[in-house]
Amino acid sequence: MFTSITPEHIKFFKTILPANCFTDEENLLKYSHDETEDISYLPQVVLKPNTSEQISGILRYCNEHKICVTPAGARTGLSGGAIPVHGGVLISMERFNRILDIDEDNFQVTTEPGVITQVLQEAVAEKGLFYPPDPASRGTCFIGGNISENSGGPKAVKYGVTADYVLNLEVVLPTGEIIWTGANVLKNATGYNLTQLIVGSEGTLGIVTKIVLKLITHPTYDMLMLVPFRNAQDACKAVSVILNNGITPSGLEFMERDALIWTQDFLGETNVVIADDHAAHLLIEVDGFDSEKLMDDCSKIMQLVEEFDIDEILFADSRDQKDALWKLRRSVGEAVKANSIYKEEDTVVPRYYLPELLGFVKEIGNRYGFKSVCYGHAGDGNLHINIIRGDMDQDKWDNELPTAIRELFKEVVKLGGTISGEHGIGLVQRPYMDIAFDDKSLELMRMIKKNFDPNGILNPGKIF
């Protein structure tokens, strides 16, 4: 279906990128995977351009020659979006690593996609500005990848997701044209929203080369508490109770018992004492500009959670303690990964239905014989369900589990939710798209893909 790379093609790529065209084993191996389970496909060549024009030249050539191209960011993705499943060209965006302009007058930043999210956050924070979306991998992921997957993170409950901050994008289309999708403005009623069509399109419609983001004023205070619940469903219920009482925390994270235990083991740190009867924890952060107001919020939250069967609340007293707790939360994914073969489902439902979803996960686990460790951004109704292989035999894992996952996703959609909140569909959730969308919607998406990429060369095998 796609043209396999020949020495002739390599020769051409070297005319554009004499020093940044790689076919050595080390590079091919390095770019064969992202953080998704244990999936790996080798590209045939790795290119590391650093201008839009170079990418335009590469795509134009690949489009003419029907060579497939997979764009890759920091490859921290969890749905396989950056894996070159059909081989061909892998374009690494790592050299697009410059923050181009922090516009303090207009609260905007223009950046290249290969900047690490945390680096971007820290650079704007120095000017008193705030870019809130902060996926767990913010210390390693690229802002460009965040845009491809419409990343969320803990702060989404108060501040929204990546999509909410993207004003304008420079995109190189699979056919080589370079376009800007919108304008650098806070409101826009001019034509179809190409910007939001690109956000979350997982590198299948074009390669983003410049990004204009909205910023807000950086909050000056934050407070953090960890609440141990003796019943996991209670912890889920408390989420809606807090929000429905008019408090909007800047983080409202749920972690099941095992998630915390495994993570402390993984990190070799035991900051948190987990009693035998702790079933789950909520990590709750509030932020703002007025420390008294935050104290009030904290007392109100305490009153509300004390209505449930909880153990003593742990308050983080210092920046170090806060950092330690957030490190714990941010490391859960890695810890689970290190612990067992697993599959992670990134479900999201209207948040009031979280207890119901959690109950269903356990029930279906009992029926199919799998254990699960759940955690996630409970304030958004976003539950990461880690299905643990444990001692399930290969046949069941390969053949029965997909049926269980279908059943789970159907329940999620029945609750008004969908199959990915922030990880994307990529490679691994593709088989389940028919649960989230009817045939006609999928047909429309496929048609849109064809408009942008008539030969289907860009990131094939993803989403559909």
Added chain:
Amino acid sequence: MFTSITPEHIKFFKTILPANCFTDEENLLKYSHDETEDISYLPQVVLKPNTSEQISGILRYCNEHKICVTPAGARTGLSGGAIPVHGGVLISMERFNRILDIDEDNFQVTTEPGVITQVLQEAVAEKGLFYPPDPASRGTCFIGGNISENSGGPKAVKYGVTADYVLNLEVVLPTGEIIWTGANVLKNATGYNLTQLIVGSEGTLGIVTKIVLKLITHPTYDMLMLVPFRNAQDACKAVSVILNNGITPSGLEFMERDALIWTQDFLGETNVVIADDHAAHLLIEVDGFDSEKLMDDCSKIMQLVEEFDIDEILFADSRDQKDALWKLRRSVGEAVKANSIYKEEDTVVPRYYLPELLGFVKEIGNRYGFKSVCYGHAGDGNLHINIIRGDMDQDKWDNELPTAIRELFKEVVKLGGTISGEHGIGLVQRPYMDIAFDDKSLELMRMIKKNFDPNGILNPGKIF
């Protein structure tokens, strides 16, 4: 190009809508225009369905017979989006007037599109919930129209625009299929964002029949002040000064001298004394949950604006005074319309460039010989520029003014802005789309239009 309506067609429409198919003169006249300037085109038949299935039946038939269809809401639009420029069928959405479900648990509302925005706002406010987007016409416009045009309004500066609240849409496609675009969730990384593609598409891609909106907690306090500036550009400058000092008002509105004078004349009310040296006013609202905090914000704002050449600040002391000031602001559009033949340009720029934009408007007015009255949502950089016909002769109005508008829009785009912030492109801004987008982007939009509407029957003559 389109099939003209015959008695045979009417017979068919009457099988679907026996009591809601109209061909009388009164109805045809009524639905021949919206609030856009003095433009009017008669439809051949007006249909008033109230179920998705009826719309599906109508569209399927019209698509087969190549009959063009214009959907209309409350027809308060300012870009001609609801005007049936090619005659044919007009579908009025007025009977889709039910709020279907206020979900207090999940902070969501499901509504039909023909509900008046203010009615929806008041219904959810009764439950302590807040739907912020509030176009000036909120007392008469439909929520469905707000979605079609991605409406803004004064509160956008703090709370965002319509698009920011739309979670999921039921849409009848021009080919008759009924789809849901997304899920009822706060974060979504599942496939292309069809929801945001429909928002702002001005009824050209499908007819929205159900809407799921996100809600937030309703603020409990607000304070309002009116600040008279002796220099209009100073008023524009003050906007960025306030925001860049960490205060986010819930309204930050700019009105030139004539806007206020004409509106007080129009309303026959003189609540505000406008001295001879008042060049422009800022109407500034703050809201929140803590009245002391709001007092602090107000003092801080006062300090900041006092750095400019201002006259005495008017504080609204009571709900009545607040309502009177907001009525004044909301009536500016109507007042300008009543005063003279005019053209309204809905420009938006990064807000720091507002003074520059205002200066350019006046300069270009001098050059081309037109007067302008400017007002708008200054906090978003959204300036409504009303070009006043006054005593400009018809030939200049028809032939020279479009050149001036092109020049203006080019300047707006040069500043990083675009040609419509919240009114949409519709009919009247169509000729200027090439200024906002390059050929390839426009081609992509046209292809998307064709995906949804292969025969081009739905709202033809708009956007492109």
